[in-house]
Amino acid sequence: MPLNVDGNETAGPASPRTGPLTGIVVLDVTRVVAGPFCAMILADMGATVIKIENPKDPDYTRTFPPMVNEGESQTSAFYAQYNRNKLGVSLDLRSADGKEIFKRLVRKADILIENFRPGVMDKFGLGYDDLKHENPRLVYAGISGFGRTGPNSRRPGYDNSGQATGGLWSMNGYPGQPPVRVGTIIGDLSAALYAAIGILAALREAERTGIGQVVDISQQDAVLSLTESAVVRYTVDKEIAGPLGNDHPFVRPYGQFPCADGYVFFGGYTDKFWAITCALFGEPGMATDPRIDTMEKRFDPEVSEKIVNPLLERWFGRYTKAQLEAMAGDDVPLSAIKSIDEVIADPHIEARGMIVDVPVGGRDIRMLGLPIKLSGATAAAHDPAPSLGEHNAAVLQGMLGLDDAALAALREDGVI
The missing domain is CATH 3.30.1540.10 (formyl-coa transferase, domain 3)
Structure with a gap:
């Protein structure tokens, strides 16, 4: 989606996004990993993803190591890895003007992704039941620790919460020793992948019927789905899966x-x-x-x-x-x-495009590529993750038609 604007902020990405999702507009109201990674997958496949952050409380992974450069030009490569290819808008959703601007963006969007606790967006007056009146075809994805339904739905949750309550933590480690968490944020990452699948299914339905829906993703659900045969081993034989170290439950040698x-x-x-x-x-x-x-x-x-x-x-x-x-x-x-250095140097990984160059702080930093390979897709350069509010003018003027005076007033009031 082209965005043309004259103003102080950057006019748009360095290169137009290409891919099967070109023309799809995504509002990314997420932080940390699960939501940003899901939205990044869509951006990598060509969607126009607008990352919306509170100007007073932005995504705190902007401060996560490793950092590129020092001082005021310091930039997080961790943040960049999950937020490349996006437009950056700062918007206070608690303010009346912020809510109104957000609703106007929703009318232009196909997809919204958020990873607050269930109920938070409703408190803002921006939950699905509010927004479907602004855009009936909106696909609304909510990623949370425990999902939107059930007795634990309002509990806060992180990746480790999903690993702990989904059973995976209890199965990892060595026999006779305390359980060990999986050595990566598997709850966040698996939830992001399931969310992307659900979003694309709901988007297909919305294109067919004109009616959107909620995609409800729980980290606990995502982790539970990764426990392989543990559930049926218990329901059939009452065997409780435990740590096996590097062994398989029954296949040997393996x-x-x-x-x-x-x-x-x-x-x-x-x-x-x-x-x-x-x-x-x-x-x-x-x-x-x-x-x-x-x-x-x-x-x-x-x-x-x-x-x-x-x-x-x-x-x-x-x-x-x-x-x-x-x-x-x-x-x-x-x-x-x-080891990870051997993986990065692996010529097969290189041939698969799994390590890509992304601009971070004026440098090209090598980071994870997209595991989804489509035969009809053409390779495109990766745009850097946006600075806070970098594309305010591009989006708010280019999409919503706000003039310079309106933009200046929103800055003065702290809305953007």
């Missing part, structure tokens, strides 16, 4: 194994992959050894511990991670367990 310079993942548990592995490492007869010649036998914990694992450790211990991948990675499920 885990971490040491090698000459670190560790690899090996998952050649099927009869086919087991026979290939035995041949690759010079002992083809082990594929027909009557103690371990079937998948069911190798699944047995005692057999795995006493026979299979020592065999694999002897084979793998002779080689480095790179050597193992080179000799076996194309034939069986064997992968180096890589």
